[in-house]
Amino acid sequence: MEFLVDMVTTVPDGTSDDEVADMRKREAARSAELAAQGNLLRLWRPPLAPGEWRTWGLFRADDADQLEVVLASMPLRAWRHDSVTPLSPHPNDPGQPAR
Numbered sequence: 001m002e003f004l005v006d007m008v009t010t011v012p013d014g015t016s017d018d019e020v021a022d023m024r025k026r027e028a029a030r031s032a033e034l035a036a037q038g039n040l041l042r043l044w045r046p047p048l049a050p051g052e053w054r055t056w057g058l059f060r061a062d063d064a065d066q067l068e069v070v071l072a073s074m075p076l077r078a079w080r081h082d083s084v085t086p087l088s089p090h091p092n093d094p095g096q097p098a099r
Contacts, residue, residue, distance in 0.1 A: 002041070002060050003067050006083040009053040009076055026075040034059075039070045 011020055034040035042058040061067035064086065071082055089096060 001063060001067075002058060002087045003064075004085045004087055005057045005059055005067075005071065006085075007055045007057060007076070007080050008083075009055075009080045011053070011079055023075055023079070030074050034070060034074075 031040055031043070039060055040057060041060055044056040046054060046056055048054055059067055059070060061070055064084070067084065071077060071084075074080075
């Protein structure tokens, strides 16, 4: 299954720039691992308001429970709220093989 995940991150007040940089570095490393495993397919940055930290991600997992395990493994999850939308194939999707 594929899932669209709207990830909104709020850095806690009082967090140092070094802590933010470390968190971003660990998140990037984990994202690369998830991509290599086939769980993370794409990431986008939607239009952002000043100071907003938000990402849209396309993930693949067997089901919602496995997706939760994947999302929970990401370091930024400690500062993030995720909204998950399960996706199903559309019969007119131009990305699907011809039938």
